[in-house]
Amino acid sequence: MTRVWFNRTFSNVRAVLDLIRRGDAAGEFRLVCTHPEPSFPGFVPAHEQALEPAGLSGADYVDFCLDFCRERHVDALWPGKEARLLTEQRPRFSAIGVRLLSVAAPESLERLHDKARFALEASQFHLPTPETIPFRTVAEFESAYERLRFTHDVLCIKPAKGVNGAGFRVIQEGHAGLEGLLRDGVYSIQLGCLRQLLARHPPAETWLLMEYLAGDEYSLDAVGDGRRLIALTQRRKASGGAYGQRIVARSDLTQAVSELTERFGLTGLFNAQFREGRHGPRLLEVNPRFAGGIGYTGAAGLNLPYLALRGLIQGFTEQDYQEAPRLAADMTVLEVAQYERHEVAA
Template identity: 75%
Template structure:
C-alpha cells in the first residue's frame, strides 16, 4: 500500500479523497490529509489525518514537509500549499524516497500562476485568451481602457495572481445608484470609483484589464500523462447561475485541452477554464490543481482523481493511451454525492 500525503489545500480535497477511495478497489493507497484547522472537512475522507503548524511558509514549510514525510513514512506527496516550492525541492524528497506528484515543472507552474504571462503565452493557441492588457498605474489603466473599450462593449479586471476568482470585477460605466448595487451584486465596480482608487491607492501587484465574456463558463477537469490528454470531463456552468451543472462534450474544447497538455507538459489532475464570448469560447486559465467543482465529475463514471493518482504512481498503461482521450458522457448533475465519514487519525 502506497502512503500518499495531501498537505494543506482547499476543502474540496474531501471529494478528491472520496473519489480515489471509490476507485481503489484493491486498496493500493493509504490517503493522509493534513491542515492547520482541526475541523477541516478533508479529514472525514482520509485514512489518516494530522494538524499542520499554522502560519508556516517558504523554506520553513519545506522543512516541515520533509520531516513529516520521514516520520510518517510518506511515499508520495500530492502538493497543495507551496506547490511550486515543493516541486522545486523534489530532488530532496526523492532522496528520502518520496515522489512529489507535480502537474508541471517549476518553470511552467510559475507561468500558469502568473495570469499576465499566461495570457501572453496562450494568446496564439487554438482557442485564445480574451483580449488582455496588464497594468500597474492609473495612466497604464487609462491607456489600456481606451484601447480595449474601442473594441469591446464591456470590460473587466482581475489580479494577475490569484485563485477562485479573487478580485474579479466587471467595470460598469453607468451610475445607477443603490438599485445598481442590487442588480450588479458583488462582482462589479463603477468606472469612476475604480479610477479614484487607482489614483489614491496604486496597486502593489499587476492587474489585468480584459474583454468581458458574458456567456456560459466551462470548467474542464483533465488528466494528462505529460505529453497527451488521457481523460476529460467538461462541465458547463450556465450564465446567470442556473441550478446544477451540465456535463458536455464539445470537440473544440477537447482539442484545446489536448494542445495545452502537450505544450505545457501537464501530468496528473488539472483544470482548464473557458468562457463563451461574442466570438466563441475563450481560454481563461489553466489551474495546475484539482478544481472546486471536482465532485461534480463523480457521477460521470470517469474517476479522474483515481486515474491521475494511479497513473502518476504506477504509470499510465497501454489501455489509457489507446482510449485517450476518454470523455465523460453528456448529462446534467444537480447535486453532489453525499460523502461518508471514514474516520482515521495519524
C-alpha cells in the first residue's frame, strides 16, 4: 500500500480524494490529508487526517513536511502549499524515500505562476493568450490603455500573480454612479476610479492590462505524463443564469493542451483555462493544480485524479497510451453534490 500525503491546499481536494477512493477498488492507496483548520472538508474522505501548524512558510514549512513524512511513513507527497519550494527540495525528500508528485519542474512552475511572463511566451502558441501589456505605474497604464483600446472595445485587468480570479476587473468607461454597480456587477471598475487608485497607490507588484474576452469560458482538467496528454475533460461553463456545465470535446482545445503538456513538461493532474473572443478561443492561464470544478470530471465518467495518481506511482499503462488523449463524453452535468455527516471536536 502506498501512503500519499496531500498537504494544505484548497477545499476542493475533498472531491479529489473522494474520486481516488472510488477508483481505487484494490485499496492500493492510503490518503493522508493535513490542514490547520479542524473543520477542513478534505478530512472527510481521507483515510487519515492531521492538523498542520499555522503560520509556517518557506524553509520552516519544508522542514515540517520532511518531519511529517518521516513520522507518518509517507511514500509520496502531492504538494499544495509551497509547491514550487517543495519541488526545489525534491532531493531531500528522495533521500528519505518520498516521491514528490509535482506537476512540473520548479522553473516551469515559476513560468506558469508569473502571468506576465506566461502571457508573453504563450502569445505564440496554437491558441494564444489575449493581447496583454504589464504595468505598475499610472504612466505605464495610460500608455498600455491607449494602445490596446485602439483595437479592443473592452479591456480588463488582473494581477500578474494570483489565484481564483482575485483582482480581476472589467474596465468600464464613463461615470455611471451607484446605478453602475447594479448594472456592471462586482467584477468591474470605473476607468476614472482605477486611474485615481494607480495615482495614489501604485501597486507593489506587476498587473496586466488585457483585451476582455466576452464569449464562453472553458475549464479543462487534464492528466499528462510530462511529454504527452493522457486524458482530458473540457468543461464549458454556463452563462446567463443557466445551471451546470457542459462537457464538450473540441479538437482545437485538445491540441492546445497537448502543446502545453509538452512545452511545460506537465505531469499528473492540472488545469487550463480558455475563453472565446472575437477571433476564437484564447488561453487565459495554466493552473499546475486541480481546479475547483474537478468533481465534474467524475460525474462525466472520467476519473482524472485516480488516473493521475495511479500513473504517477505505478506508471501509465499501454492501454492509457493507446487511448490517449482520452476525452470525456459530451454531456451536461447539472450539479455535483455530496452529503455526509462529519463531526469535529468543539
